[in-house]
Amino acid sequence: MASSHSASSQSPNQHAYVYLVPLAAVVIWSVNVIVTKLAVGAISALSISFYRWVLAFVLLSPFVLPKVWRQRQLIWPYLPKLAILGLLGMLMYQGLAYEAAHTTSATNIGILNAMIPLFTIAIAAVLLREKPTLFAIMGGIISLTGIIVLIAKGNLPNIISGHLSSFHLGDLLMLLAVFCYAAYGVFTRLWQLPLDLLTNIYLQIGFGMLFHIPFVLYDGFSPITAQNIWLVLYAGTLPSLVAPLVWVKSIQLIGPSRTSIFINLTPLLTATIAVFYLNEHWFSYHSMGALMILGGVIMAQLGAARKNTP
Template identity: 50%
Template sequence: MDINPKLVRWVAVLPLVAVFIWSMNIAVTRYVTDFISPVSISFYRWLIAFILLTPFTLPQLYRSRRVIVQHWKQLAVLAAFGMVLYQGLSYSAAHYTTATNMGIINAFIPVFTIIVSIFILKEWPNRFALLGCLISFLGLLLVIAKGQWANLLSLGGHLGDAIMLGAVFFYAFYGVFLKKWQLKIPLFISVYVQIFFALLYHLPFVFWLGLDAIDARNVWSVLYAGVFPSLIAPLLWMISIQYLGPNRTSIFMNLMPIVTAVIAYYWLSEQWTVYHTIGTALAILGVLLAQKKIPAPSQIISE
């Protein structure tokens, strides 16, 4: 889409704001661990988003009822991977690792997506993608090992990072299924139905584990999670994709580990070390390499 260069500069602010919101949510997730259980904040988050979306989506939901009924199973699967497994495991990981590590591990979603695509979409990566995956994986190991490779042998110290890895792995499935199915459903209708399924999935855990009360210590964290990362950030990201395109927009996601680390440093007093710097650099380099395309033979000849 060709738009005014001045407008491009303003639109470029939108993915930056979205990345800041998602990075802030990682820090909020870590901060609130002492005040609310993972099941409780996850349930409240989607309940708030569901309530806020309902007045705006019901009319369109009725008009889209046939296509929703046709694809309800896919929407249920997407909700399981993207809103329950990914988000739920992220809230659990926050009890055992730092927000800085969570932000860095989150940056490996594109690499995990490439791996999952091999098995589901039968899309084999090119040599740049393979090299990018290897470089990113080394960066990931460096962060988990805290800069000392011998630390990898002490498995008990990596529970939070391992849980976050599981969350990222499940989110990769979410992205691959979106690409595979390409559902022709309006974005917020799709999100609304997925939230509905996510709430249903939470009910057994809520009945078994119970819900923590919302009080002065956790109310703002719960409200933030239910409004900003659940509704506002996806909207800003969608607008960015519309004007900047998916490739240009996705590059901004590489800033998430850095933004998360800065927030965690000043708010949570977490330390940023040399191994965090190297690990993040390797992660970003790997992702950029993985996105590189091999020129077609005709292009190579013409050059």
């Protein structure tokens, strides 16, 4: 990490360049939503999720496994917590996201991902006893309304009449996935495991990989083919390994608050790529739902930032 002197002596151009670091992570994650959608029909949801973590585990093993073995006595007491993190982050979030892609659009997946910060605030209020601010509560109400608009495709009478035929099951699965990932983030902060980043990620990936095995054995393995191998290679490298490391580097460079704001670009980037690459259509209800969800999340984040400012 750069010293405070070198950081303070950065030129304006160098300082602006630093903001490309979190942007790179967001672009990788946005493209991964497109890859998730492209996987539909090319490989089963469980198989790509499993292969993804197997690849990431294999790539990390030469660098991390010797360290894990040396630190095995330190690591042993934390294995149950690492297992829970692997279950929530690697199996539940990623597996549900791949399954959701079968019945909803990449655009919707990207927009619903924007709810992660808000769900994080809600779960932290329960588990960490962090009282939400009025801004957070108002933001939550606005965002939840945006979700209803998005899932109902802007046809609110469907909600009132209980007519659910126009709903996408994938939207509900994605909401569950987002909730699991928010819980993953809260538990990560709650437990503060005394392990370095690579060791932490490696062991979580290992547990995530193990948790997949019973499901893929039951569901059956999709073969890796010339059509889907690039999807597995992308998912197992850039979003699984590179983006998390880049994100942590961004936190070190510009701080967690400024870094977290960049995650709000994910829906916009995902929708833009989906419209041009997947020929998905952007409707008025996407605009209305996205504006309400993002507006509510930003309001909640600003409220949290004001609360934490001395």
